[in-house]
Amino acid sequence: MELKLHRRTFTKLGILTGASAIILPSCSEVATAPEGGVRLTEDERELMERFAEVYLPTEGTSLKPRSEVPVVDHIERAFGLMDEPILEQVRIGLKLFDYGSVLIGFHLSRFAALSAEQRLDYIRRWENGIAMQRGIVGVLKKLICLGYWQDIEAGRAIGYRGPVSVAGGVVSLGNAPMPERATQEPI
Amino acid sequence: MTDERTAELPSLPVLRVTQPNEIPDSGLRLQADVVIVGSGAAGAVTAYELSRSGAKVVVLEAGPHIPSNRFQEHAPTALETLYEDHGNQLNTTGDLAILQGKCIGGSTVVNAAVCFRAPDQVLRHWASEHGLDNLSSEALAPYFERVEKNLFIHPNEPHEVNYNGRLLIEGAEKIGVPAGPTPRNVKSCALSGHCISGCRTDRKQSMLVTYLPWASQLGATILSGTRAETFEVRNRRITAVQASAIDEDGTKKPVRVEAGLVIIAAGAVQTPLLFQRNEIGNSSGQIGLNFACHPSLAVFGEHENDVYAWVGATITAHAGDIENPLKGGYLLEAGMVGPVVTSAWIDGGIGRDFVDFMQRSKKFQAAVTLIHDHNVGRVYLDGDRKQIEYDIDDRDFESVREALRGAARMYFAAGARRVYLPVTRRTTIDRESDIDSVINGLRNGKHMYRLTSYHPQGTMRMGADPAKSVVGPDGRCHDLDNVYVPDASLFPSSLLVNPQLTVYGMASYISDRILARA
Incomplete structure (x- = not known):
């Protein structure tokens, strides 16, 4: 797999690229949706699910169950809105995160296959790692949050109202009237 | 059309x-x-x-x-x-x-x-x-x-300043920082909180x-x-x-x-x-140079009572010495948006910590920081792709620290029991006496903070x-x-x-x- 790393997001990636040449080939399947959309790969979907399980465990809480929110589908939609170079970098970052567990945690297993406890430990290691690691784990957190919290009912479970104007019958004021001519003379 | x-x-x-x-x-x-x-x-x-x-x-x-x-x-x-x-x-x-x-x-x-x-x-x-x-x-x-x-354009009227804004003003006044209702271009605001x-x-x-x-x-x-x-x-x-x-x-x-x-x-x-x-x-060779953008960070303060900072106008009040931007002045603007933005602004932790953080978010007062940053960035084309080169300058990081320190002091003065900082891994100040030690421990660096810019400037x-x-x-x-x-x-x-x-x-x-x- 060819790694193209133009963005400084991953400037310290050189530390890992030697290893990535070994650990990444198996996860390089191309996943493009019809009609120009973008599909997450099976690996990416599994990574998101496993990450969300430990990052946002809703079971036994007052939050809307994560299983009732199409978190990963929302993320897939977000991927479709990214410019190609950014999407490419995000995907490389996700693969490094998923397969980096072989090297960084010496788990001999990709992140998605780790136990919940191991996954938590692994995320914390990346949070405290070099800039590239912090950046990638930050992207993952933001994607999960975007995917979950965009659900209006998920927001209401924590007291956020969501859209209010239509429900409240608040009318539009329309366009503002043209200013009076006298106030607009050259200064 | x-x-x-x-x-x-x-x-x-x-x-x-x-x-x-x-x-x-x-x-x-x-x-x-x-x-x-x-x-x-x-x-x-x-x-x-x-x-x-x-x-x-x-x-x-x-x-x-x-x-x-x-x-x-x-x-x-x-x-x-x-x-x-x-x-x-x-x-x-x-x-x-x-x-x-x-x-x-x-x-x-x-x-x-x-x-x-x-x-x-x-x-x-x-x-x-x-x-x-x-x-x-x-x-x-x-x-x-x-x-x-x-x-x-007018300063927010009293009914346009929500509890979140009043907390910021109260805290600022207690520590002697200028504060007040924020001027906005709004006519008969419906207080939906959806400006952005x-x-x-x-x-x-x-x-x-x-x-x-x-x-x-x-x-x-x-x-x-x-x-x-x-x-x-x-x-x-x-x-x-x-x-x-x-x-x-x-x-x-x-x-x-x-x-x-x-x-x-x-x-x-x-x-x-x-x-x-x-x-x-x-x-002049200056096109694209001198990019500045007011790199902005959010700070939350957790209270015993519900604050519902996202209810009402998006930005309601401000605090800071805005007449002296060249002397390290900063501006805090009281405001919060829904859970997508809340979770993007501050790292609430992982697992139960994060769930607890979001469940408590209605108890948070919130503000974003603005600083007078130096024009250290550059906008240019790499082939046909735009590139925006900008990282926080070390001089500006001192202003960032002052803004965070100011926010923490105001929040504790207003009764907050904990302050959440915009670091990329959960970082809190749990006691007023810890403000300086925590803030002084912050370092400038890439992917260290949850940064957003709303104000690109300066390239022409x-x-x-x-x-x-x-x-x-x-x-x-x-x-x-x-x-x-x-x-x-x-x-x-x-x-x-x-x-x-x-x-x-x-x-x-x-x-x-x-x-x-x-």
Whole structure:
């Protein structure tokens, strides 16, 4: 797999690229949706699910169950809105995160296959790692949050109202009237 | 297309926008007195002011026309439809989101409606360092007054300041920091809290419902979905702008506008890129340099009581010494948006910590920080791709620390029991006595903080010396006789305060200079 790393997001990636040449080939399947959309790969979907399980465990809480929110589908939609170079970098970052567990945690297993406890430990290691690691784990957190919290009912479970104007019958004021001519003379 | 709301509101000015699907496949050739690239704060004001003088004006906007009755009051949808790169515009490091509107009305449609005049200290700095003696507070005052009247700009009234805003004012006053209700361009605010997703009920006096409909009523032609690409140049003049209107099905239609006067008002990212693509106007070598952006961080303070910081106006109150930006001054603006933004602004931890954090979010007071950052960034093309090179300078990181320290002190003074900092892994201050040790332990670095910029500025520097600046004191390009730049890219240094009102005032001022020269 060819790694193209133009963005400084991953400037310290050189530390890992030697290893990535070994650990990444198996996860390089191309996943493009019809009609120009973008599909997450099976690996990416599994990574998101496993990450969300430990990052946002809703079971036994007052939050809307994560299983009732199409978190990963929302993320897939977000991927479709990214410019190609950014999407490419995000995907490389996700693969490094998923397969980096072989090297960084010496788990001999990709992140998605780790136990919940191991996954938590692994995320914390990346949070405290070099800039590239912090950046990638930050992207993952933001994607999960975007995917979950965009659900209006998920927001209401924590007291956020969501859209209010239509429900409240608040009318539009329309366009503002043209200013009076006298106030607009050259200064 | 005529805005569909006008059928219900027939006596008000009508905004007519030509959309790409209304343009024939063969394209469009227009002749005008003035062509304006961009329909945001600068483009809209200039369009109206020049239309009012009788000029035939054409406005080219790359973004779509989305009438307010289609706004969803849902941040992810707004990011997708109203923002540059669907909200994914980042610095080259990838740790700073740079948000700009991309729609008819530009960033004025999606900003938080905050309107401060440029601080006097900044204008004096522009005079002493950049030869801009013409831009004193006194000289600009009539232009600010005109805009303030036109856009109903006023400090929030008591009912517009929510509990979150009152907590900020209370805390600031207790520690002796100036604070008060924030001025906004809003008429009869409905307090929906959805400013950044577009004001569905037209209370925010954005360009979408003010200067653009007024310009349209006066005969201006406004095209949406039409991206300016190529300038035709002859004898130090741009004689025509070539653009592409892109249909929903992706069909590109050529648009060419011939005009005697050209206004480039595409904002501090797109304006320099347009000049760079055309390789003009850059004898100073300054185009794209001097980028600043007010890198912004959020700070939360947890209270015993519910605060519901997201209920009410988006920004309600502010605190900070905004008259002294050059001496490390900072500005805190009380505001919070829904859970998508809450979870993006602050790292609440992992697992149960994070769930608990979100469940408690209604108890958080919240504010965002603004600093007067140095112009250390650069906007440039890498092939055909834009790059925004910007990392927080070490000098500015001291201002960031002061802003965070100030926020923490104010929050504890207002009764908070814990403060959450915008570090990329959960970081809290659990006791007032820990403020200094925690803040002093923060280090500048890549991917260390949850950064957002709402205010790109400075890439087409204005100044008296053509060797050191791109645009002259009257807004005209030093190298081009009929080209003006009135947007935030001309600011020689960052403002500290939200730039919206300064852009309106400067665009009004530059419009008068254009008319005086005509």
